[in-house]
Structure formats: C-alpha cells, structure tokens
Amino acid sequence: MHVxxxxxxxxxxxxxxWEPRAAWSRSIETARDAERLGFESLxxxxxxxxxxxxxxxxxxxxxxxxxxxxxxxERARIGHMxxxxxxxxxxxxxxxxxxxxxxxxxxxxxxxxxxxxEDEWVAYGYGFPDTATRLAMFADHLEVITRxxxxxxxxxxxxxxxxxxxxxxxxxxxxxxIPIIVGGNGRRVTFRLAAQFADELxxxxxxxxxxxxxxxxxxxxxxxxxxxxxxxxxxxYAPDRLFxxxxxxxxxxLARYAAIGMARLVAFLGDRSVELESQAAFAEDVRAAGLALxxxxxxx
Numbered sequence: 001m002h003v004x005x006x007x008x009x010x011x012x013x014x015x016x017x018w019e020p021r022a023a024w025s026r027s028i029e030t031a032r033d034a035e036r037l038g039f040e041s042l043x044x045x046x047x048x049x050x051x052x053x054x055x056x057x058x059x060x061x062x063x064x065x066x067x068x069x070x071x072x073x074e075r076a077r078i079g080h081m082x083x084x085x086x087x088x089x090x091x092x093x094x095x096x097x098x099x100x101x102x103x104x105x106x107x108x109x110x111x112x113x114x115x116x117x118e119d120e121w122v123a124y125g126y127g128f129p130d131t132a133t134r135l136a137m138f139a140d141h142l143e144v145i146t147r148x149x150x151x152x153x154x155x156x157x158x159x160x161x162x163x164x165x166x167x168x169x170x171x172x173x174x175x176x177x178i179p180i181i182v183g184g185n186g187r188r189v190t191f192r193l194a195a196q197f198a199d200e201l202x203x204x205x206x207x208x209x210x211x212x213x214x215x216x217x218x219x220x221x222x223x224x225x226x227x228x229x230x231x232x233x234x235x236x237y238a239p240d241r242l243f244x245x246x247x248x249x250x251x252x253x254l255a256r257y258a259a260i261g262m263a264r265l266v267a268f269l270g271d272r273s274v275e276l277e278s279q280a281a282f283a284e285d286v287r288a289a290g291l292a293l294x295x296x297x298x299x300x
Contacts, residue, residue: 004041010058038293082183084115094148101172244270
C-alpha cells in the first residue's frame with residue numbers, strides 16, 4: 001500500500017492566524033520534506049473557504065497550488081482529493097490537468113468528484129443543484145474529460161456539458177493518459193461512474209471494515225460494467241481522527257487498511273500537518289506498520 005499526505009492548505013484551519021507568505025512558505029517546506037521522507041504522493045483539497053464554517057482565514061486555491069508544488073518537488077505524485085467538478089468547465093479542467101502533468105514531469109493524477117459543500121457553491125455563484133443533478137453533471141463532465149485526454153479532438157453533447165471538436169494539446173506526458181480518480185462513497189452512482197471512467201476509486205473517511213465492504217461493492221460494479229475488477233485501483237482518504245495523533249492506534253489502522261488490499265492511503269495530520277516533526281513521526285508509524293517509504297536520493 002502506498003501512503004500519501006495532504007499538504008497543509010488552510011482549509012481545515014491549520015493556517016488560522018498565519019500571515020499568507022509564512023503559510024505558503026510552510027506549505028512548500030512540508031511538501032519537500034514529505035517527499036524527502038519517502039511519501040508516495042502529495043495532495044490538496046479543492047475548496048475555497050474553511051470548514052466546517054467559512055471564515056476569513058487562509059485557504060489556498062488548489063490548481064494554482066499544485067502548479068507550484070509540481071515545480072517544488074521531483075518524485076512524488078501530485079493531485080486533488082478531489083476536484084469539485086461543478087466549479088469548472090470540464091474541458092478547462094482537462095486542459096489544466098494536461099498542463100500540470102507536463103509541469104510535473106508526468107506526476108499528476110486527476111482526482112475528481114461531484115462536490116458537496118453547499119456554502120461554497122452558493123457564495124461563489126454556482127447555485128447548488130440537488131444530488132441527482134450534481135451526479136448527472138459529474139457523469140457528463142467525465143465524458144468530456146475522458147475525451148479531452150484521449151486521442152484526437154474531443155466531441156460530446158450532453159445535457160450538462162459538451163465539446164465540439166475541442167483540441168487539447170499537449171494531453172500530458174503519461175500514457176495512455178493522465179490517471180483519473182473518482183472520489184466518493186456512493187455505491188449506486190459514484191461506483192458505477194468509477195467503473196466506467198476511472199483508473200482509481202477513492203473512498204472517503206471509511207474505517208477499514210466499512211472500506212472492505214465498499215471495495216466488494218466496487219468490484220461488483222466493475223463486473224456489471226464488463227470490466228475486470230483488478231483494473232480499478234481503490235484508495236482511501238482516511239479518517240482524520242485516526243491519523244492526527246502518533247502511536248499504536250495509527251499504526252494498527254495503517255496495517256488494517258493494507259491488509260484489506262487498499263492500493264493507496266492518503267492522510268491529513270490535522271493541525272500538526274504544518275509541523276515537520278509531525279510528518280517525521282508519521283513516517284515512523286508507516287514503517288512500524290510494515291509499509292515501505294521511498295526516500296529521495298540525496299544530491300551529491
């Protein structure tokens with residue numbers, strides 16, 4: 001099981017009271033340190049204002065942030081946990097993803113979901129469609145994005161999104177395309193969209209037992225779609241409560257997720273995510289759980 005980290009961004013209050021330049025400097029510092037420690041991947045949230053309530057505190061924008069992280073790191077995979085597809089035209093999302101893949105040297109993964117945080121949608125002028133509509137939008141957006149990342153010009157006419165002979169050059173560096181990660185726990189619709197479009201399904205905040213149940217359902221959705229279930233990786237954005245504090249409980253949780261066959265685990269270390277010591281302690285717990293990290297080779 002690979003292990004990745006959320007880079008501090010401010011969305012969960014970890015930068016409350018910080019000056020913006022100092023917060024940004026710390027984000028870059030923690031990303032570089034996480035790569036040095038050997039974490040497989042670095043991730044950001046796609047949100048505009050803080051949670052649980054919007055406050056006048058720092059929340060760095062995700063695509064801009066990933067462009068900078070791509071230039072500040074060399075080995076770690078980078079991406080979103082996950083893009084709110086409703087915030088952007090899907091053809092533009094594909095174009096930005098393709099550019100990020102080039103900037104990063106082929107390390108970008110497009111994590112994407114239907115979105116849920118109503119206050120952001122309303123405050124930024126997107127309205128807030130009901131769940132069924134947001135999922136229908138998501139399906140159309142995935143149609144557009146997969147065509148934009150595929151060979152040739154992209155054409156698709158849907159109820160909620162369309163493209164007509166759209167050119168997307170470059171399409172990124174990775175072949176056959178930039179990996180697409182569908183995020184969410186919805187077994188009826190989201191899992192089917194993952195089976196149809198995605199390289200990876202990312203589960204959210206499920207403990208190991210619940211995650212194992214969802215993995216079984218996701219494999220069933222692949223079989224229903226005529227897809228080999230082994231071709232859909234499954235990952236987890238783990239519950240914050242399990243990973244904010246070092247120690248035996250965290251080590252045990254890591255081992256249990258690995259034991260059920262999870263391909264990747266992404267953790268947010270809470271308020272301590274801004275501390276280099278916290279990342280180092282997490283690296284120790286990862287190794288204590290019997291998982292491998294791949295530290296960067298020091299320059300001679």
